[in-house]
Every structure is written in C-alpha cells, then in structure tokens.
Amino acid sequence: MGQEDALLSIEHLSKEYYGNIVLRDVSFDLKAGEILGLVGENGAGKTTLMSVLFGMTVISETGGYKGSVRIDGEEAKFGSPFDALDAGLGMVHQEFSLIPGFSTMENIVLNRETMKASLLNDVFGDRMSLLDRAAMRQRAASAISKLGVTLDTDMLVADMPVGHKEFTEIAREINREKTRLLILDEPTAVLTESEAKILLKALRNLAGQGIAIIFISHRLQEIVEIADRIVVLRDGTVVKDTVNESLSIKDIASWMVGRSVSVDRKQDGAGRSFGEDILQVDGLWVDMPGEPVCDVSFSVRSGEIFGIGGLAGQGKVGIPNGIMGLFPAGGSVRYRKKEVPLNSPRAVLEMGIASVSEDRRGVGLLLDESLEWNIAFTAMQIQEKYLKFRLGGLIKYRDEAGMRALTAEYIDLLDIKCTSPKQKVKQLSGGNQQKICLAKAFAMKPDLLFVSEPTRGIDVGAKKLVLDTLRRYNAENGTTIVMISSELDELRSICDRVAIVNEGRIAGILQPSADVADFGLMMSGVAPESSDAQETAHV
Amino acid sequence: MSSIKQYLADFGWPRIIIFFFLLSLFVAAPFFGVRLDNSLADVLNRFGQNGIFVLAMVPMIQSGCGLNFGLSLGIIAGLIGALLSIQAGLVGALGFAGAIAMAAPFAVLFGWAYGRILNKVKGEEMTIAMYVGFASVMFMCIMWIILPFDSPTMIWGYGGKGLRTTISLESFYKRVLNDFLAIRMTPSAIIPTGELLFFSLCIYLMWSFLRTKTGTAMTAVGSNPDFARASGVSTDRMRTLSVIISTFLGAVGILVYQQSYGFLQLYTAPLQMPFAAVAAILIGGASVNKGSMLNVVVGTFLFQGLLTMTPSVINSALQTDMSEVIRLIVSNGIIIYALTRKLKVTK
Numbered sequence A: 001m002g003q004e005d006a007l008l009s010i011e012h013l014s015k016e017y018y019g020n021i022v023l024r025d026v027s028f029d030l031k032a033g034e035i036l037g038l039v040g041e042n043g044a045g046k047t048t049l050m051s052v053l054f055g056m057t058v059i060s061e062t063g064g065y066k067g068s069v070r071i072d073g074e075e076a077k078f079g080s081p082f083d084a085l086d087a088g089l090g091m092v093h094q095e096f097s098l099i100p101g102f103s104t105m106e107n108i109v110l111n112r113e114t115m116k117a118s119l120l121n122d123v124f125g126d127r128m129s130l131l132d133r134a135a136m137r138q139r140a141a142s143a144i145s146k147l148g149v150t151l152d153t154d155m156l157v158a159d160m161p162v163g164h165k166e167f168t169e170i171a172r173e174i175n176r177e178k179t180r181l182l183i184l185d186e187p188t189a190v191l192t193e194s195e196a197k198i199l200l201k202a203l204r205n206l207a208g209q210g211i212a213i214i215f216i217s218h219r220l221q222e223i224v225e226i227a228d229r230i231v232v233l234r235d236g237t238v239v240k241d242t243v244n245e246s247l248s249i250k251d252i253a254s255w256m257v258g259r260s261v262s263v264d265r266k267q268d269g270a271g272r273s274f275g276e277d278i279l280q281v282d283g284l285w286v287d288m289p290g291e292p293v294c295d296v297s298f299s300v301r302s303g304e305i306f307g308i309g310g311l312a313g314q315g316k317v318g319i320p321n322g323i324m325g326l327f328p329a330g331g332s333v334r335y336r337k338k339e340v341p342l343n344s345p346r347a348v349l350e351m352g353i354a355s356v357s358e359d360r361r362g363v364g365l366l367l368d369e370s371l372e373w374n375i376a377f378t379a380m381q382i383q384e385k386y387l388k389f390r391l392g393g394l395i396k397y398r399d400e401a402g403m404r405a406l407t408a409e410y411i412d413l414l415d416i417k418c419t420s421p422k423q424k425v426k427q428l429s430g431g432n433q434q435k436i437c438l439a440k441a442f443a444m445k446p447d448l449l450f451v452s453e454p455t456r457g458i459d460v461g462a463k464k465l466v467l468d469t470l471r472r473y474n475a476e477n478g479t480t481i482v483m484i485s486s487e488l489d490e491l492r493s494i495c496d497r498v499a500i501v502n503e504g505r506i507a508g509i510l511q512p513s514a515d516v517a518d519f520g521l522m523m524s525g526v527a528p529e530s531s532d533a534q535e536t537a538h539v
Numbered sequence B: 001m002s003s004i005k006q007y008l009a010d011f012g013w014p015r016i017i018i019f020f021f022l023l024s025l026f027v028a029a030p031f032f033g034v035r036l037d038n039s040l041a042d043v044l045n046r047f048g049q050n051g052i053f054v055l056a057m058v059p060m061i062q063s064g065c066g067l068n069f070g071l072s073l074g075i076i077a078g079l080i081g082a083l084l085s086i087q088a089g090l091v092g093a094l095g096f097a098g099a100i101a102m103a104a105p106f107a108v109l110f111g112w113a114y115g116r117i118l119n120k121v122k123g124e125e126m127t128i129a130m131y132v133g134f135a136s137v138m139f140m141c142i143m144w145i146i147l148p149f150d151s152p153t154m155i156w157g158y159g160g161k162g163l164r165t166t167i168s169l170e171s172f173y174k175r176v177l178n179d180f181l182a183i184r185m186t187p188s189a190i191i192p193t194g195e196l197l198f199f200s201l202c203i204y205l206m207w208s209f210l211r212t213k214t215g216t217a218m219t220a221v222g223s224n225p226d227f228a229r230a231s232g233v234s235t236d237r238m239r240t241l242s243v244i245i246s247t248f249l250g251a252v253g254i255l256v257y258q259q260s261y262g263f264l265q266l267y268t269a270p271l272q273m274p275f276a277a278v279a280a281i282l283i284g285g286a287s288v289n290k291g292s293m294l295n296v297v298v299g300t301f302l303f304q305g306l307l308t309m310t311p312s313v314i315n316s317a318l319q320t321d322m323s324e325v326i327r328l329i330v331s332n333g334i335i336i337y338a339l340t341r342k343l344k345v346t347k
Helices: A046-053 A057-061 A081-086 A104-108 A120-124 A133-147 A162-175 A193-208 A220-226 A249-257 A318-323 A345-350 A360-364 A371-383 A400-414 A430-442 A460-477 A488-494 A516-523 B002-011 B013-032 B036-055 B057-062 B072-087 B092-120 B125-146 B193-209 B213-223 B225-230 B235-261 B273-283 B293-318 B323-340
Strands: A006-017 A020-031 A035-039 A066-071 A089-092 A181-185 A212-216 A229-234 A237-243 A277-286 A293-301 A305-309 A329-335 A353-356 A387-390 A395-398 A448-452 A480-484 A497-502 A505-510 B166-168 B183-186 B189-191 B263-265
Touching: A006 A046, A020 A046, A020 A066, A020 A212, A020 A237, A035 A193, A035 A220, A046 A057, A046 A181, A046 A212, A081 A089, A089 A162, A104 A133, A104 A162, A133 A162, A133 A193, A162 A181, A162 A193, A193 A212, A193 A220, A212 A220, A220 A249, A229 A249, A237 A249, A249 A516, A277 A318, A277 A480, A293 A305, A293 A318, A293 A329, A293 A480, A293 A497, A293 A505, A305 A460, A305 A488, A318 A329, A318 A448, A318 A480, A345 A353, A345 A371, A353 A430, A360 A430, A360 B225, A371 A400, A371 A430, A371 B213, A395 B213, A400 A430, A430 A448, A430 A460, A460 A480, A460 A488, A488 A497, A488 A516, A497 A516, A505 A516, B013 B036, B013 B273, B013 B293, B036 B057, B036 B183, B036 B189, B036 B193, B036 B235, B036 B273, B036 B293, B057 B213, B057 B235, B057 B273, B057 B293, B072 B092, B072 B125, B072 B235, B072 B263, B072 B273, B092 B125, B092 B235, B193 B235, B193 B293, B213 B225, B213 B235, B225 B235, B235 B263, B273 B293, B273 B323, B293 B323
Parallel strands: A035 A212, A035 A229, A089 A181, A181 A212, A305 A480, A305 A497, A353 A448, A448 A480
Antiparallel strands: A006 A020, A006 A066, A229 A237, A277 A293, A277 A329, A387 A395, A497 A505, B166 B263, B183 B189
C-alpha cells in the first residue's frame, strides 16, 4: 500500500448511505500503465467506489466518505466530476453519452473545440470564434489512432454500430491531454465478441502509452485476458487483490460470489416430491427495457420452488414480466397443457397465475390507498371476490366487511406492522410493504406464483420472514413458486432448482447444493467445468 | 385539543380561512344594505345550479385524467339535447327529462372520442383538454348557425335562420326543478328544494358508483396505472369510461343550470364554464388525483358563496358597479391559488 510510484492509491476508503455500509475499508493502488480488473456482484460497491473516485455529488450529499484517495501521492478531494476531469480522470459509462446527430469528430472534441478567430471577435468577444474543423478533425484522428482502431471522423453517431460508439466515447476521454486514468464501466456489455476483442486490444494499446485503466466487467474471461491485477469486491470489502498470474476464472467466480459457508437449507431436495411439468416456457423473448430476454426455455414441475438468478440487466426479471403480460413478449408459454396468451395481463391472472412485482412501489402497490384495497384489489377484479351483488349481479358493490376480514387475516398471518387496515400503504416500511404484495398475490389463491426480488430493500428480519412465508405457503398449499432473485444465497436456501440467466438466455440449471463457483461462472457467461451438477436447460 | 387540531388539519386551513371570510361577508352584508335572506337564497340557488359541473370533475380526477378542463364538450351535448327537446315541443318536466335523454347519446359519443384523445396524451391531459374544450366551442359557433332547427322560439327573428344567442325557456322547463317543493322563507327568498334534491341524487349515484367494482378499478387506475394494469384492469378503458361519465354529467349540469337561470345560452357561453367548476373542486380540497363527494359539496358551497357575496357586498361598500370585474378577479384568483396548492401523488 502507498507505493512510491502509484498513480492512484485508495486508502481505507469507507462509505455508508444512511447507515447502510456499502464500502468498508477499501484500499488498493494503481500504477501508470497498469490495467486493473475490478469485479464484484451487483451491490458489491463498484459503482459507489467509482462515484467516490469521480467526485459525484451524490457522495457529498449523502455525507461524504472516510479514508483517502491520493493521486500522485497527493490527497485528492473532488467536489464535482469537473475536478476529477481536471486531475486527469476519464470515465466511460455503461450508457453512451454521445450526441446522435453529431459526427465522431464533433463528439470527441465537444466543448473543447479548436477555435479560430473571426472578425466578429473584435465586437462580441470569444464566443463568436469559428470552429477550426481541420484542426478538430486532426485531433480526433490522433485520439482514435492512439486507440489503434479505424473510425470515420465524419460519420454521425446515430449511424454507427455500437462498437464504434464505444470507441468514440473512449477517444473522447483520451482526447483530453491530461487523461492519465481511464475508468471503463462494463464497456463490453453491449459489444459483440469480435468488437470486444478489438476493444481489449485498444485498451492494451493505451496502457502501453502509460494510461492506467480500471476495467469493470462481469465477463471474467475478459478480465483474466486483459488485467494486470485483479481486485475483487464483495459486500463493500476487497476480498482479493492479486496479480493476474495463472488465475482461473473459477477462482475469481468463487471469490466474487463467496460465502463458502454452507447455506442454511431447512429442507432437503430428497424429501420433496413434485408432480408433472406445470409450466413450459419455450423460446420466450421479452422486450423489457434494461432487462431484455432473448431466448429462454425451461419448465417447472408442479409443487416446486424454482429459482431464477443472474446479474442485473441480464434478463431474469424480464421473464416473469413477459409471462404476466406487462411487457411485449413472444414465444410459447404453456401452463397445464394450455397455451398462455402473452401480452394480456388479465388472461394470465384468470388462469390462476399470480405475481409479485420486483418494482414494489411502481407496480406492486397502490401507495395512496389502504391496506384493504391493496390486498383485495386483484382478487376482486379478476375473481369477483369481495363483492356484493345487487339487482341480480348488475351492480357489484365492494364488500367492505369481506375486505376487512381478508386484510385482518393477512395482517395476522404475515405479521404486518400497521396501525389499522385503513392505513395508507405508503406509510408502511419496505418490509411490510413487501408483505402486502405477497398478501395481494396470496389472496388470489394462485396455483403458480411468480415472485421477483422478494427481499430487495428490506431488512434482515423481514427477509427471513418473507422467505419463510414463501416456503410455508409452498408446503401447505402446494403452490408452485418461481422465484427470481439477485441474491444467490436466498435462491440456494429455498429453491429446489436454480436457473442462471445470462445475456437473456438460461446459462444453465443447477441444484442448489452445487458448488458456488459454478453459479459464479454461469453468471459470467462461462459454462462450468464440472458439468455433473448441471442439468440440461430443457428438463 | 390535539384531536381538534388534527381535524382542522384534515379539513385544511385554506377551507377554514375561506369559510371565515365568507362568514364575515354574511355578517358585513346587512351593514351595506345587502339583504341577508336574499343572499342566502342566492347562494343556495347557485350551489344547486353549479354543483353538478363540479361533480363532473370527480370521475376524471379519480381515473387519473386530471381536471376536466374540456367540460365544455359535455355542455355542448347538453345544449344539443335541450334544443332537440324544444324542437320536439316537449314542455315542463317532460321537456327536462327529454332534454337529458336526448343529450345522453351525444354525451357518450363526444366523451368516447374525447377519451380516445386523452389516452393518447397521457401526462398532458389537462392542457389538451382545455384546447379540446375551446376548439369544440368554436366549432359549435358555426354549427349553431347552420343546424336545421326551425322552432320559432329559438331562431333569429330576422332572416329566419340560425339559432339565437339566448333562448328563453319560459314556456318550456324554466325552474322545473327549482319550483319542485320550493320553500318560501321570506317574501323574496325561496329555497330551491327540487334543485338541491336533484343535486343530492346525483351525488348519491356517484358515491355508490365509486363503491362498485368498476368504480374501484377506476380509482386504482388513477392511483397507480401500472398497478391496475398488472391486476388485469384495462387502464385505457377505465379512463375512457371516466371521460364519458364526466361528459354526461356536464350535459346534465348545463340542463340543471338552464332551468334555474331560465335561458339557454349558445355560442361562446360554455367557454369559461369549466374553469368555475375546476376552481370549486380544488377549493373543496380535491387534488389532481383524489376527489371525494365532500370536496364537491364544500367546494361548490365556498366558491359559489364567494362569487355571490363578494361582488354584492363590495359593490355596496364602494358604491360602484364593479361586480363583473370583481367576479373575474375572485374566480380566476381562486383557480390560480388552487392550482398552486394541488397535491402531488406519491410515486
């Protein structure tokens, strides 16, 4: 730590958001010309670390950080990203920040254009200078040549393939004369394999010219290929900081997923019996922004708890949303030998399939309404429960007493903390809101239940209660549950089988008892070596 | 003590302040020579006369379409119904009922088309609604001239073509509701019992509608459209239905208004009517996404009370005739005030 020649050194960095620790005593150095591979699961603290480095205002707004960031041995405290830029940091984000209607050259030199004086300067000052297009083109070309790729400087960004956009972004960052440290956040996520190869080559080229690079990716293959050193973050701590020498992907995967402690499994797969396949998904695609599903096939047995895991953005959440008809979807979904009509939420609900949305506040709840409304609404609309019929069914009034009884039942069953069943749901804590979402789904008495991210954003105690409830509900009612979660531990603790989704496809289906490293590998898009634990995707 | 505070906070300070201002106007009135009994009867009459317009705001608020600035469309449907009823020569209660019945199909048709438009501009409903209202009023200005009505009471005396700007309902259904069971308090002050009863009936029907399965779904759509969709409710259908109901109530509203006023006003008369209704429901404490029957009643009473009392008391106090100016300042001022107070929905 704190070597003399370090370009960047991070020492004992800690950061918490409202008492929730996201970075804990993180330390590492980076030398000029070195490529550092930074890996970690979602929520490991990568983004927060980069925000601290780059002086994002969200950090100072939430109380700053502890520890220090040194550049060339001098303490650096950036008040804003502009300070970071001045200090020679460059960042390429996962999402492109380019102007589509501008050419490559214009994007690269944007706001740092070369000017030439014009007559109007004398009257109106520098704002009336003209652009020196020839010089700009030359600067852009030199930045591109540093990358070692060929790009047309006059092509509009809108007309470019994604790979070229990525290169334009990088070229923009290195066009700044001072740029010495480049941070790339998942640069290859949108690239094809061949484009990614070119990018890696370009990065090595840059490193050769003395620019230090922090490379964040979940594609471990690339990390192993390019990085000089690898830092693994897990739950906000650096669990491994090692030179990239004879490391296997499997090692990195198990560091990343970690928690080699045996998972607390209350039930054993052996003691459980399942019926025939109840749900068959074949070639499903879902157009859900941020979570696209390309081609997913799997089947779920009756009475089973089926887990779907994977990293964020890989499409796991898209699967239930597509089947429930909330996002445009295609392919074939069969439930109890009947075709499930896609893109029609009502038809799916009528078949006895219910879901708990991952977007609790956005989709899952009526925040401005009472507990009673939230719990009874879907069952009322779909199954005509909790209604009183007048004039021979012509008029259907809400059955307030029935709704109250139902709510009281679930408040009791799920231990929902509230002042009264009339309380507005927005006043409840996250954990209790999640219980309301579950109660809403249970009130439908579903045969098949999709549960997405049931424990996101709730505290440990509530997590356990939610998981226990799901397990108990499955055991007592024989309800088939498909649970989607980012937390592998959780999936392994209650599911009978776990499918891992990568890049919109099922990478494989594992027994929960399988080696942690195998899960980690699948999440990174690599087929595990020990294939004995893996079942085929089509069971 | 704290429970009283809580109650006041729930009721809302703006309403309490306006209530006391209104009360002070009533107290001040006799000192400026304004008769109290007449004022009270006036306020009650205008309350029943305008209440249904305010009630018409509720379904669209509940379904998340915002305030119905395009209520003029419903008013036009009502006017068409009224003209058809006169043309058919229906008089008295039959004339009034006939006007409602004949306005209904137009209201449903207009409401459906208007709803389709609003579904295409989610998030911008209120702006678009205002222009739909304005445009339709102007379009009808042409139609009133060329539509082939020929009952002598409604066409221009000269030329024998085109509808008049004001048509007297004297021989048709003037005060048909107002005079039903009317109570004479003092020789010059009459309580329009029938009108108030009709308003109460409409409120009761709306209240029970919001308690039905469909009404519940409508409220859920306004509260969180994504939730409603995930629960299998078609948000577009619910929104269209709410617009249709609102438009129909606008049609009923203008018929109630006319029978009390005694005249049928065409051309640009419906242009500004939605604003008064919007102001009233906002004063009543409704937000852009939540409105209740209590909001309607309290809002209509306070707004119409202010509108009746402020000009007459101030006119008498200042000894000038500025009633129209003051009326405009008061009503538009209240709209501005109310729109800045609108409560945001939780997301």
